[in-house]
Amino acid sequence: MPSLDDVRRQLRALAVAGLSVEELWRRSDATLRKLVPWDVSAWGQVDPATLLSTGCLALGAPFDSAREAVIFSLEHADGEVNRLIDLVHRTPPAGGLHAHTEGNPARSARFGRLLEPLGLRDDVRVALMRDGFCWASLYAYRREGHFTAEEVATLGVLSGDLADGVRLSLLRADASEGAHDEPGAPGLVLVAPDGSLSAVSEAAEDWLRLLGPDGRLPSAVAALTACLWSSSPGPKDLRLQAVDGRWVVLHASHLEGAGAAVIIEAARPIEVAEVLCAAYGLSVRERDVVGLVLRGESNRAAAKALGISEHTVKEHLKSVFAKVGVLSRGELAARLLHEHYLPRRDAGVPAAARGWFREPA
Numbered sequence: 584m585p586s587l588d589d590v591r592r593q594l595r596a597l598a599v600a601g602l603s604v605e606e607l608w609r610r611s612d613a614t615l616r617k618l619v620p621w622d623v624s625a626w627g628q629v630d631p632a633t634l635l636s637t638g639c640l641a642l643g644a645p646f647d648s649a650r651e652a653v654i655f656s657l658e659h660a661d662g663e664v665n666r667l668i669d670l671v672h673r674t675p676p677a678g679g680l681h682a683h684t685e686g687n688p689a690r691s692a693r694f695g696r697l698l699e700p701l702g703l704r705d706d707v708r709v710a711l712m713r714d715g716f717c718w719a720s721l722y723a724y725r726r727e728g729h730f731t732a733e734e735v736a737t738l739g740v741l742s743g744d745l746a747d748g749v750r751l752s753l754l755r756a757d758a759s760e761g762a763h764d765e766p767g768a769p770g771l772v773l774v775a776p777d778g779s780l781s782a783v784s785e786a787a788e789d790w791l792r793l794l795g796p797d798g799r800l801p802s803a804v805a806a807l808t809a810c811l812w813s814s815s816p817g818p819k820d821l822r823l824q825a826v827d828g829r830w831v832v833l834h835a836s837h838l839e840g841a842g843a844a845v846i847i848e849a850a851r852p853i854e855v856a857e858v859l860c861a862a863y864g865l866s867v868r869e870r871d872v873v874g875l876v877l878r879g880e881s882n883r884a885a886a887k888a889l890g891i892s893e894h895t896v897k898e899h900l901k902s903v904f905a906k907v908g909v910l911s912r913g914e915l916a917a918r919l920l921h922e923h924y925l926p927r928r929d930a931g932v933p934a935a936a937r938g939w940f941r942e943p944a
Contacts, residue, residue: 587737590618591744595838598748599773601755604628604934607748608640615741619734621723623703625654628749630938631716632853633877634667635916635924637934643724644701653696654722655920659913664691665708668879671717675739676710681729698724705729709738713746714820714834716853717878718938721745747836751844753936758784767829769848769936774808776842790847793825807835808843822850848937856939859923863906872899876912877919 585593593614597607608626621643628638639651657663665678680688680698688694688705698706707730711719721738723730754771770787774780783791795801807821821833830850835843855874859865865873868889875885882900886893900912909915927940935941 585617587618587740590614591741594741594744594748595836598744598751598836599838599844602752603756604638604749604752605640607752609642611745611748612642615738619707619723619730619738620725621707621730622726623701623724625722627720627722628934629667629717629719630856630924630934631718632855632874632938633916633919634671634717634879635877635920637924637928637938637940639928650697650701653693655917657693657696659911659916660692663693666879667708667710667717667720668877670708670710670720671712671879673710673739675736676712676717676742677707677735677739679705679707679730679732679735681705682732682735702726707735707738709742709745711746711749712742713750718746718749747844750846750936751836753934754784754846756933757936757941758786767849767851769846772804772845772847773838774804774843774845776812778805778808781842787847790825790831793827793829794823794831794847803833804845804847807833807845811835811837811843853938858939858942859919862923863903865903865906869899869903869906872896873903873915876900877916 594611597610597614602610612624612626623643624641626640626642627636629635630637636655639646641647658666658668660666664683665680670676670678680691680694681704684690688698693706698704701724703724703726705728706722706724709721710717711721723738751771754769757768758771768786770790771782771784772780772787772791773782791801791804794803803821803823807819811819819835823831823833825831832848832850834846836845838844853874855870860870871889872885875888876882880888882893882896886896889896904910904915907915907918909918932940
């Protein structure tokens with residue numbers, strides 16, 4: 584059996600192999616199962632602004648839309664265990680069904696409606712998180728035996744490495760599709776172990792020109808990667824101002840044997856897609872509230888994040904529900920999922936680097 588460090592090195596190598604998200608998941612699945620075995624798995628790509636599905640891959644069992652519908656319906660069900668909207672607030676962001684229910688999985692509606700009919704005995708769910716946002720999910724299932732607390736924790740520890748792979752795949756896809764034409768599109772820089780640039784996307788070239796003299800590695804990128812490789816812990820993210828006045832954020836990921844990957848993007852929040860706001864006539868503040876509540880934040884937490892009162896949050900939600908034609912958070916998530924996410928996903932529209940679908944030009 585490989586060690587955790589061995590698996591992490593393999594995952595980091597896959598992240599820079601230029602794979603599509605689906606192929607990345609297939610190879611990551613095979614790699615992880617050597618460390619934590621399972622029989623069936625479901626990998627899901629989500630919009631980090633809403634946690635709603637933008638892509639999926641089932642391994643070990645054929646994809647079934649009816650089973651997927653059960654998963655979606657339980658995601659906002661009161662009392663359900665290890666929902667994605669709960670996992671994103673945990674450290675590590677993972678949970679096992681058997682462990683969480685203290686050996687009584689029947690406490691979860693998911694067990695009776697999904698696992699038991701398929702002859703599955705346990706599952707582990709992991710939110711693939713980076714920089715406070717969820718980019719994908721991994722749900723793994725066993726027909727025999729249960730996931731131990733150590734196995735659940737191990738998968739949770741690898742959450743960030745798996746999320747990095749998804750982000751890098753999305754950035755490469757954007758670059759190959761010419762998405763760099765979008766103003767302020769995220770860029771990707773690969774830095775070799777000797778500190779030189781080994782690969783730069785077109786969007787990243789634009790950012791680099793705003794961060795330092797042409798032909799030279801900006802000092803901010805050099806400092807960030809040097810800190811990443813040093814023996815002492817240091818920041819993996821850096822915020823600075825470009826020469827045109829815009830604030831820029833750099834996110835660095837260590838790639839074993841291949842240097843580092845640095846994502847460069849405008850310092851703007853992950854937000855609900857503008858197309859959704861336009862569809863229902865949501866205001867800017869209503870958009871902010873929708874994003875927070877769909878990511879599982881309470882009214883109190885949303886109020887604190889936005890610097891407003893809980894009463895104001897409730898009023899915004901009441902307005903959103905009226906505009907969308909729903910009565911609850913769960914109904915809101917279901918309406919957006921079925922009217923805006925699944926039609927695009929099922930039509931094969933890929934997700935872009937910031938999580939929402941890549942809209943046609």
